[in-house]
Amino acid sequence: MSERYNIKETESRWRQKWTENDVFAVAEDTAKPKYYVMEMFPYPSGRIHVGHVRNYTLGDVVARYRKAKGFNVLHPMGWDAFGLPAENAAIERGEHPKKWTHENIASMKTQLQSMGLSIDWSREFATCDPEYYAHEQRMFLKFLEKGIAYRKESVVNWDPVDNTVLANEQVIDGCGWRTGAPVERRKLNQWFLKITDYAEELLSDLDGLDRWPNKVRIMQENWIGKSVGLQFTWDIVGADDKIEVYTTRPDTLFGASFLALAPDHPMTQKLAAGKEGFDAFIAECQAQGTSEAAIEKAEKIGFDTGYTATHPLLGRDVPVYIANFILMDYGTGAVFGVPAHDQRDHDFAKKYNRPIPPVVVPENVADFSVEDAAYSGEGVLANSQFLNGMDVDSAKAEVIKRCEADKTGFGTTQYRLRDWGVSRQRYWGCPIPIIYCDDCGAVPVPEDQLPVELPDDISFEKPGNPLDHHPTWKNSECPACGKAAKRETDTFDTFFESSWYQFRYCDAHNDKLPVDKSKADYWLPKDGGVDQYIGGVEHAVLHLLYARFFTKAMRDCGFVNSNEPFSGLFTQGMVTHETFTDENGKWIFPTDAVKNQAGDWVHVETGQPVTIGASIKMSKSKKNVIDPEEILEMYGADAARLFILSDSPPERDLEWTESGIDGAWRFVNKVYTTLSVIELRDGDESALSDQAKDLRRLTHKTIKNVGEAIEAFAMNKAVAFLREFYNGLTGFKPVDAGDQFALREAIETFIVMINPVMPHLAEELWSLLGHETMLVNQEWPKYQEELLATDTMTIGVQVNGKLRASITLPADADQKIAQDVALAEEKVQRAMDGKSLRKFIYVPGRIVNVVVG
RNA sequence: GCGGGUGUGGCGAAAUUGGUAGACGCGCCAGAUUUAGGUUCUGGUGUCCAUCGGACGUGGGGGUUCAAGUCCCUUCACCCGCACCA
Numbered sequence: 025m026s027e028r029y030n031i032k033e034t035e036s037r038w039r040q041k042w043t044e045n046d047v048f049a050v051a052e053d054t055a056k057p058k059y060y061v062m063e064m065f066p067y068p069s070g071r072i073h074v075g076h077v078r079n080y081t082l083g084d085v086v087a088r089y090r091k092a093k094g095f096n097v098l099h100p101m102g103w104d105a106f107g108l109p110a111e112n113a114a115i116e117r118g119e120h121p122k123k124w125t126h127e128n129i130a131s132m133k134t135q136l137q138s139m140g141l142s143i144d145w146s147r148e149f150a151t152c153d154p155e156y157y158a159h160e161q162r163m164f165l166k167f168l169e170k171g172i173a174y175r176k177e178s179v180v181n182w183d184p185v186d187n188t189v190l191a192n193e194q195v196i197d198g199c200g201w202r203t204g205a206p207v208e209r210r211k212l213n214q215w216f217l218k219i220t221d222y223a224e225e226l227l228s229d230l231d232g233l234d235r236w237p238n239k240v241r242i243m244q245e246n247w248i249g250k251s252v253g254l255q256f257t258w259d260i261v262g263a264d265d266k267i268e269v270y271t272t273r274p275d276t277l278f279g280a281s282f283l284a285l286a287p288d289h290p291m292t293q294k295l296a297a298g299k300e301g302f303d304a305f306i307a308e309c310q311a312q313g314t315s316e317a318a319i320e321k322a323e324k325i326g327f328d329t330g331y332t333a334t335h336p337l338l339g340r341d342v343p344v345y346i347a348n349f350i351l352m353d354y355g356t357g358a359v360f361g362v363p364a365h366d367q368r369d370h371d372f373a374k375k376y377n378r379p380i381p382p383v384v385v386p387e388n389v390a391d392f393s394v395e396d397a398a399y400s401g402e403g404v405l406a407n408s409q410f411l412n413g414m415d416v417d418s419a420k421a422e423v424i425k426r427c428e429a430d431k432t433g434f435g436t437t438q439y440r441l442r443d444w445g446v447s448r449q450r451y452w453g454c455p456i457p458i459i460y461c462d463d464c465g466a467v468p469v470p471e472d473q474l475p476v477e478l479p480d481d482i483s484f485e486k487p488g489n490p491l492d493h494h495p496t497w498k499n500s501e502c503p504a505c506g507k508a509a510k511r512e513t514d515t516f517d518t519f520f521e522s523s524w525y526q527f528r529y530c531d532a533h534n535d536k537l538p539v540d541k542s543k544a545d546y547w548l549p550k551d552g553g554v555d556q557y558i559g560g561v562e563h564a565v566l567h568l569l570y571a572r573f574f575t576k577a578m579r580d581c582g583f584v585n586s587n588e589p590f591s592g593l594f595t596q597g598m599v600t601h602e603t604f605t606d607e608n609g610k611w612i613f614p615t616d617a618v619k620n621q622a623g624d625w626v627h628v629e630t631g632q633p634v635t636i637g638a639s640i641k642m643s644k645s646k647k648n649v650i651d652p653e654e655i656l657e658m659y660g661a662d663a664a665r666l667f668i669l670s671d672s673p674p675e676r677d678l679e680w681t682e683s684g685i686d687g688a689w690r691f692v693n694k695v696y697t698t699l700s701v702i703e704l705r706d707g708d709e710s711a712l713s714d715q716a717k718d719l720r721r722l723t724h725k726t727i728k729n730v731g732e733a734i735e736a737f738a739m740n741k742a743v744a745f746l747r748e749f750y751n752g753l754t755g756f757k758p759v760d761a762g763d764q765f766a767l768r769e770a771i772e773t774f775i776v777m778i779n780p781v782m783p784h785l786a787e788e789l790w791s792l793l794g795h796e797t798m799l800v801n802q803e804w805p806k807y808q809e810e811l812l813a814t815d816t817m818t819i820g821v822q823v824n825g826k827l828r829a830s831i832t833l834p835a836d837a838d839q840k841i842a843q844d845v846a847l848a849e850e851k852v853q854r855a856m857d858g859k860s861l862r863k864f865i866y867v868p869g870r871i872v873n874v875v876v877g
Numbered sequence: 878g879c880g881g882g883u884g885u886g887g888c889g890a891a892a893u894u895g896g897u898a899g900a901c902g903c904g905c906c907a908g909a910u911u912u913a914g915g916u917u918c919u920g921g922u923g924u925c926c927a928u929c930g931g932a933c934g935u936g937g938g939g940g941u942u943c944a945a946g947u948c949c950c951u952u953c954a955c956c957c958g959c960a961c962c963a
Contacts, residue, residue: 238881238882239881239882239957239958242880242881242958243880243881243958243959245880246879246880246881246958246959247959249959249962251962251963253963269963270963271963272962272963273963284963322961324961347961348961349961349963350961350963351961351962351963353962354962354963355962355963356963358963359963360963361963362963366963367878367961368961368963369963371961438962438963440962561957561958564958565958565959670889670901670902670903671889671890671901671902671903672889672890673889673890676883676889676890678889679888679889681888681889681903683903683904684889684902684903686903686915687902687903688902690916690917691902694917697917729893738891740889740890740891740901740902741890741891741900741901743901743902744890744891744900744901744902745900745901746901747901747902748900748901751901818897819896819897820896820897821897822896822897822943822944824943824944825942825943825944826944827897829897830897862943863943864943865896865943865944867896867944869896870893870896870897871896871897871944872896873896873943873944874943875943875944
């Protein structure tokens with residue numbers, strides 16, 4: 025009589041053994057190939073969510089699999105511990121951000137550990153600890169020395185109620201997300217990192233990231249936004265002024281119909297100030313919303329300055345406008361309008377009655393016209409003097425060449441990428457190690473005074489940055505001249521912390537350096553970063569681009585040798601759940617909806633009908649959330665892991681369902697009750713029956729399939745292969761010693777292979793089989809190629825491409841044998857219907873096609 | 878608007894990259910054992926007609942091929958990212 029599987033007792037017992045034996049601790053070991061698996065570290069919000077469970081389960085499968093394959097696996101975990109929620113908790117509940125954060129870390133760590141993850145916890149750190157951020161301050165000062173960091177005045181979103189800068193994402197329809205107050209655009213001195221210096225390298229190195237999702241590489245490519253074109257100078261007629269214009273279409277020069285400047289272009293005031301209607305025009309530009317909808321609908325408006333401009337090659341004048349659709353922070357903030365070949369210019373020209381001369385004409389198009397819409401395709405130059413007859417590319421080159429020859433312009437490259445502003449007017453972040461002196465300016469904090477630690481005694485009673493209000497903290501003296509001076513009270517953007525943490529895991533407790541170079545070289549060698557990084561696609565641009573830049577900046581400052589942080593990246597899909605609404609249309613928790621006896625969904629308390637809605641991303645506001653802690657408590661870690669890996673491919677969305685987790689739980693129990701009672705006798709490999717050979721074939725085929733599936737990140741397929749294997753081996757009825765041999769091999773192989781998915785169950789079964797060693801240290805099985813082959817094979821027979829029968833052939837059957845067997849088949853004869861054989865196609869192991877006619 | 882992706886049973890999905898479509902699971906149906914059961918076990922389950930058997934079937938239409946979920950052309954629907962970037 026088999027005992028019921030005691031999940032809770034068994035799982036916690038094995039976790040304890042792993043911890044006692046320190047099985048996941050690693051050190052550099054040049055005798056083994058290394059493998060570095062890491063998931064995006066969590067923000068310590070207090071509780072893990074199902075997305076975390078998916079993320080860390082995926083990473084754990086990879087880590088445990090690679091360990092079994094003989095790699096020296098580094099699988100660390102830490103805490104992305106700076107950020108706004110801690111300050112909000114301080115404001116709302118009066119809790120100190122430090123205390124709040126550390127308490128959250130403690131409870132989340134317990135939750136994560138109950139998942140049975142193979143993590144080397146000795147490398148854990150929290151980015152809010154001075155032991156971590158001290159190194160950021162040192163690196164920042166080095167960046168400053170190298171010219172990678174600099175300070176400049178820039179325009180920021182300023183919330184006048186909270187007295188703080190807002191990120192673009194925190195501005196909703198022009199108002200602060202918390203206060204609802206209209207956001208002001210204010211100029212502030214801010215620290216920047218020169219990511220633009222790395223634009224070309226960040227772009228070209230994307231090619232080497234062949235184990236990244238294409239989608240992410242394309243998103244980064246677009247974000248960097250490289251374009252090649254011409255920057256050239258136009259003269260303002262009747263004024264002693266010039267305007268620099270950038271274009272990617274120098275070929276369309278002769279289609280120029282106007283020049284337009286951004287409203288905030290430096291020349292704008294000079295050319296238009298005081299003219300009638302100008303102030304009203306500027307006011308209208310500013311009144312325009314910045315929301316998506318507003319931009320989409322925004323009409324193109326312009327203000328005619330009354331001036332004209334000319335370029336020597338063009339040989340005629342065009343009017344100069346100020347236009348609302350010109351952006352100051354791209355290119356030079358000025359464009360020449362070619363209505364025939366740019367839709368925006370076309371709209372503008374229509375409104376202000378400017379001519380629309382076509383200069384690029386497609387070949388072999390009869391009724392070509394640019395009256396209704398701009399044409400941006402290929403073609404041949406026309407109405408363009410010396411360019412006539414050229415193709416677009418030649419014309420571009422020719423115009424650039426002539427501008428360079430007469431020194432009115434030059435070919436140049438532009439990027440959309442902007443420098444990274446890292447200053448935040450916040451308390452809960454890494455202090456920027458700078459002292460401002462009236463005489464000496466911004467002076468770096470000297471090495472022996474680092475780290476600049478956050479003060480603990482702060483107050484959130486006043487709005488704004490508590491560091492600013494602190495009575496003493498910011499008072500300091502100038503390191504250069506000794507005069508009284510003020511500290512920088514801004515802190516770093518929290519993306520700073522996550523930009524280099526992969527290095528810190530390699531040497532988490534080094535108090536001298538961010539990371540020891542030799543350790544970094546072992547885990548993150550020059551031409552290979554983290555072997556497998558896993559996280560949500562929402563970080564495709566920001567975090568993943570910052571981390572790439574930071575790695576290169578650290579390299580150039582001599583901290584490390586790496587070029588790229590992550591050589592393999594996997595972006596997982598979201599976890600979704602059905603939504604429920606009551607009869608008033610209000611969201612209700614899934615646990616409040618039950619089926620009544622009639623089979624209809626009703627509210628558990630009121631009995632009123634509830635409506636089931638689409639399965640969408642779990643969110644607190646929609647109440648369609650599942651608490652992982654409850655799941656782990658009720659079903660155990662193995663069932664949760666199994667369910668999350670089953671069915672949905674990891675890159676796609678996963679729908680969380682009750683029946684799904686139930687099914688996984690049943691499988692865990694079934695495997696235990698079945699395998700824990702199987703009695704294995706002595707086996708004998710020398711005499712194998714047909715069924716023993718078949719079982720061995722299944723065993724070895726599964727080793728191959730599961731390994732390939734895990735390496736391809738197809739965890740759903742790996743699970744399917746394991747279940748298929750289980751079905752096969754439990755249906756096996758051993759008769760002789762040969763069968764016993766095959767069965768033992770199958771069962772032991774099965775247990776080793778379920779370890780990455782269900783590690784607790786695997787350990788338990790392994791020890792029940794009498795093994796003294798822990799399964800976690802067990803080697804992954806190797807399959808024998810020769811065992812995969814069969815003596816005979818069954819293949820389909822088509823007649824004229826339609827499947828009519830299937831035949832069994834010897835594995836080495838040649839075409840003649842195949843033809844004889846196929847044509848002898850009655851169904852085949854019937855389908856041939858007396859017609860004569862025209863062609864016989866035999867693809868060994870695959871198919872036979874009889875072509876008649 | 879630009880860029881990227883996805884369409885396969887009632888549902889989540891497989892398909893060795895051109896070779897027997899639907900592996901594996903969920904759900905459902907039937908039976909057995911327990912009946913305290915939302916347990917466990919066995920069998921079935923693409924659709925339609927049917928007696929053997931047959932017809933149809935991978936969003937729609939067309940094509941290439943002995944052979945198409947897979948390649949080509951065309952079209953529709955949905956999802957994601959960026960967005961007045963010159």
